[in-house]
Amino acid sequence: MRNLNQDTITQAVIARFSNTPDARLKEIMTSLVQHLHDFAREVKLTETEWATGIDFLTRVGHITNEKRQEFILLSDTLGLSTLTIAMNNDKPPGCTEATVFGPFHLDNAPQYALGEDIANGAKGAPCLVRGRVTGPGGEGIANATMEVWQSDDEGLYDVQHPGLDRAQNRGVLHTDSQGHFHFRSTLAVAYPIPHDGPVGQMLAATQNHPWRPAHLHFRIQAEGYETLTTHVFRDDDRYLDSDVVFGVRQSLLAKWAKQSDGSYLLEYTFVLNPENGRL
Amino acid sequence: MRNLNQDTITQAVIARFSNTPDARLKEIMTSLVQHLHDFAREVKLTETEWATGIDFLTRVGHITNEKRQEFILLSDTLGLSTLTIAMNNDKPPGCTEATVFGPFHLDNAPQYALGEDIANGAKGAPCLVRGRVTGPGGEGIANATMEVWQSDDEGLYDVQHPGLDRAQNRGVLHTDSQGHFHFRSTLAVAYPIPHDGPVGQMLAATQNHPWRPAHLHFRIQAEGYETLTTHVFRDDDRYLDSDVVFGVRQSLLAKWAKQSDGSYLLEYTFVLNPENGRL
Numbered sequence: 001m002r003n004l005n006q007d008t009i010t011q012a013v014i015a016r017f018s019n020t021p022d023a024r025l026k027e028i029m030t031s032l033v034q035h036l037h038d039f040a041r042e043v044k045l046t047e048t049e050w051a052t053g054i055d056f057l058t059r060v061g062h063i064t065n066e067k068r069q070e071f072i073l074l075s076d077t078l079g080l081s082t083l084t085i086a087m088n089n090d091k092p093p094g095c096t097e098a099t100v101f102g103p104f105h106l107d108n109a110p111q112y113a114l115g116e117d118i119a120n121g122a123k124g125a126p127c128l129v130r131g132r133v134t135g136p137g138g139e140g141i142a143n144a145t146m147e148v149w150q151s152d153d154e155g156l157y158d159v160q161h162p163g164l165d166r167a168q169n170r171g172v173l174h175t176d177s178q179g180h181f182h183f184r185s186t187l188a189v190a191y192p193i194p195h196d197g198p199v200g201q202m203l204a205a206t207q208n209h210p211w212r213p214a215h216l217h218f219r220i221q222a223e224g225y226e227t228l229t230t231h232v233f234r235d236d237d238r239y240l241d242s243d244v245v246f247g248v249r250q251s252l253l254a255k256w257a258k259q260s261d262g263s264y265l266l267e268y269t270f271v272l273n274p275e276n277g278r279l
Numbered sequence: 280m281r282n283l284n285q286d287t288i289t290q291a292v293i294a295r296f297s298n299t300p301d302a303r304l305k306e307i308m309t310s311l312v313q314h315l316h317d318f319a320r321e322v323k324l325t326e327t328e329w330a331t332g333i334d335f336l337t338r339v340g341h342i343t344n345e346k347r348q349e350f351i352l353l354s355d356t357l358g359l360s361t362l363t364i365a366m367n368n369d370k371p372p373g374c375t376e377a378t379v380f381g382p383f384h385l386d387n388a389p390q391y392a393l394g395e396d397i398a399n400g401a402k403g404a405p406c407l408v409r410g411r412v413t414g415p416g417g418e419g420i421a422n423a424t425m426e427v428w429q430s431d432d433e434g435l436y437d438v439q440h441p442g443l444d445r446a447q448n449r450g451v452l453h454t455d456s457q458g459h460f461h462f463r464s465t466l467a468v469a470y471p472i473p474h475d476g477p478v479g480q481m482l483a484a485t486q487n488h489p490w491r492p493a494h495l496h497f498r499i500q501a502e503g504y505e506t507l508t509t510h511v512f513r514d515d516d517r518y519l520d521s522d523v524v525f526g527v528r529q530s531l532l533a534k535w536a537k538q539s540d541g542s543y544l545l546e547y548t549f550v551l552n553p554e555n556g557r558l
Contacts, residue, residue, distance in 0.1 A: 001520050002527045004358075006365040012525060013358035020485040028322050029485060033357055035318035040362050042310045049307065050363045054350045061340010061350075071333045071340075078312055079283075079292035083319050084329045086285040206299040206308060241280050246291060248281045 010037040056198055063197040067159040069103035073199040076100055076245035077208075091226075094136050095273040098230050099247040102217060103193075104149060104157045109170045117184035118171035124153035124186025127256065127264040133179045133220055134271055140179025141272060144222035147172050148183065150215070155191025175222075187256060187264050188214040190239050203244065210244050213237035214256075218270065225272035232268050289316040335477055342476040346438040348382035352478040355379055355524035356487075370505075373415055374552040377509050378526040381496060382472075383428060383436040388449045396463035397450035403432035403465025406535065406543040412458045412499055413550050419458025420551060423501035426451050427462070429494070434470025454501075466535060466543050467493040469518050482523065489523050492516035493535075497549065504551035511547050 004012050013033045020026035039045075045053075060070045075081045081100045089098040112118055119126075133144045149170040151157050158168040175181045192210035195203060203210050215231035233240065235253040256264045283291050292312045299305035318324075324332075339349045354360045360379045368377040391397055398405075412423045428449040430436050437447040454460045471489035474482060482489050494510035512519065514532040535543045 001522070001525070002529050004361055004365065004525055006362055009358045009362045009365065009525060016487055017485045019487075022484065025484060028324075028328065031318050031321045035314045035321070036357060036359060037362055039310050039314035040359060041366070042314070043307050044366055045307075045363050047363055047367050050354070050360070054348070054354065057336070057350050058340060058343050058348070061337060061343060064337050064340060069333070069337070071336050075329070075333065078315060079288045080315060080319060081329070082283055083285055083288045083316055084324050084326055086283065086288060087320070087323055088326050205301065205304060206296045208295055208298075243280070246280070246283055246288060250281050 006041060010034060013037075056202075059198040068194060068197075070194075070197055070199055072101070072103040073193055073197075074202075076102065076193075076247075077199055077203065079246050082246040085229075091273045092136060094271055096228055096230060096270045097249045097251050098228060099249055099252060100231075100245055101219075101229050102245070104159060105147070105217070105219070106149070106159065106167070106170065109147060109149065109172050110167050112171040112173050112183060114173060114176060114180075114182055115184070116171075116173075118148060118169060118173075119152075119184065119186050120166060120168045120171075122152040122158070122168035122186055124169075124189070125262065125264055127185050127187045127266060128182065129185055129216065129266045129268075130180070130182035131266075131268040131270065133175050133181065133222065134269060135225070135274060136271055140175070140177075141222045141225065142175060142177045142179060144175040144179065144181075144220055144225075144272075145172060146175065146181055147217075147219040148185070149217045150185060150188050151191050152186060153189055155189055160194070185216070188216050188234055190214045190234075190237055193244055208244065209239075209242065211239045212243055212245060213239040213248060215247075216266070220270055220272065222272060225274055228270060228272055230270075232266065285320060289313060292316075335481075338477040347473060347476075349473075349476055349478055351380070351382040352472055352476075353481075355381065355472075355526075356478055356482065358525050361525040364508075370552045371415060373550055375507055375509060375549045376528045376530050377507060378528055378531060379510075379524055380498075380508050381524070383438060384426070384496070384498070385428070385438065385446070385449065388426060388428065388451050389446050391450040391452050391462060393452060393455060393459075393461055394463070395450075395452075397427060397448060397452075398431075398463065398465050399445060399447045399450075401431040401437070401447035401465050403448075403468070404541065404543055406464050406466045406545060407461065408464055408495070408545045408547075409459070409461035410545075410547040410549065412454050412460065412501065413548060414504070414553060415550060419454070419456075420501045420504065421454060421456045421458060423454040423458065423460075423499055423504075423551075424451060425454065425460055426496075426498040427464070428496045429464060429467050430470050431465060432468055434468055439473070464495070467495050467513055469493045469513075469516055472523055487523065488518075488521065490518045491522055491524060492518040492527060494526075495545070499549055499551065501551060504553055507549060507551055509549075511545065 017029040195210040214234040220228045296308040474489040493513040
């Protein structure tokens with residue numbers, strides 16, 4: 001295996017991975033090498049461009065920490081996240097659609113009882129969120145675990161506020177015996193993804209804005225059902241057709257209805273797909 | 280641009296990059312998105328595998344610092360580096376071939392006069408390296424800048440020794456008026472690339488060893504000639520046919536000749552390609 005050239009290198013690398021014990025890993029490595037090399041050959045990547053790519057990925061890695069995940073932002077803005085979600089979430093009609101996970105989820109968010117205010121001091125117009133988690137036949141799902149997270153009225157998640165030492169607009173709740181839930185939060189607003197790092201530079205260089213339409217994140221888990229990771233989007237947002245992470249689905253739009261006292265009300269029903277019910 | 284699915288997402292992302300002012304960047308982004316998505320579709324990447332990939336890249340980024348470049352190791356071990364070198368270094372017959380840059384080059388290495396010992400305390404059998412830098416017609420190239428770097432007899436570069444505060448086996452020299460050079464160093468030995476990080480885990484999971492055949496790195500720059508980044512390899516090394524980074528070229532093999540006093544002698548002539556002389 002000497003004197004490899006641009007035509008022979010790809011099969012040589014694939015051959016190296018041919019003894020991989022895990023058949024799935026072997027399949028992934030083989031396809032990855034083929035497509036990575038095909039890309040480099042197609043554009044005839046120069047050495048300077050290669051070095052720029054190494055530097056870009058290094059900066060993506062270095063800006064990533066426990067509160068900021070720039071690789072997820074990169075995957076989101078290249079459409080890889082939406083592609084992966086789409087391939088793995090075919091559901092029967094009537095089930096709530098999934099969308100991207102995003103970079104701002106945290107494990108171990110605080111637990112709340114139904115009716116409590118997850119804002120925990122976050123700024124924004126008060127909002128009541130209520131609804132139900134059901135199966136496809138409308139049956140309520142009791143004790144479903146619902147993780148919720150959203151930005152404040154500045155468009156920032158708690159983890160984006162330097163020095164903030166507590167969770168805001170983030171919590172874990174459980175549905176009642178009939179599958180109902182309700183909690184208090186703040187009005188969701190449109191916001192730009194963090195664009196002071198390498199992904200922001202990529203967006204600027206390609207003349208793309210960094211905005212996401214206003215939304216509220218949910219991850220809902222219940223025994224016997226597929227986990228649902230999704231958002232609900234505000235139906236009147238200006239960025240619905242240009243979401244920087246390609247996440248909008250028409251079925252996930254809902255109205256944040258302004259109430260006479262100036263607060264808002266969002267109502268939404270989530271329909272989970274039974275396990276083994278995947279199309 | 281709503282309700283994107285696995286068939287429509289790719290064109291939607293490519294359309295996002297269609298207003299990129301820099302034509303080359305647009306070409307690269309378009310091809311990158313197409314091949315990245317083709318890969319994910321071909322293997323039908325799962326959400327768990329996607330998360331594993333995000334975590335892998337994050338760890339590659341976090342172990343990378345000013346002394347360790349894990350993204351270059353990743354590029355090297357996936358054959359991308361050799362592919363890039365091969366595409367950009369077609370040279371006329373007789374010119375010295377290029378090979379991978381590797382992760383251990385440092386800018387601002389110490390300057391040495393001809394004949395000095397670049398080992399600077401590095402352990403290993405003494406070695407005299409001498410030769411010439413010429414053009415294709417054999418004409419000596421005066422005052423060529425020659426950067427040299429190599430491991431010690433433990434297979435470690437200076438930057439891999441924690442706490443070492445000076446350069447060892449690393450330096451910058453200049454050829455004399457006839458293109459000749461000579462310096463002292465230590466015997467090159469085979470070594471494993473750093474394999475205590477994510478790239479090492481990839482190699483282990485795919486049952487590949489992490490070894491490189493013994494070699495000495497050169498980067499040679501001279502006015503009017505293309506810069507040459509290459510190695511000279513020991514011609515008796517056991518890893519010549521299984522170099523973990525796919526870098527071996529038969530024309531770059533040379534003998535480290537053992538002398539009667541136990542030291543070694545390496546002689547090599549580098550032939551640079553005139554600028555605008557590329558095939």
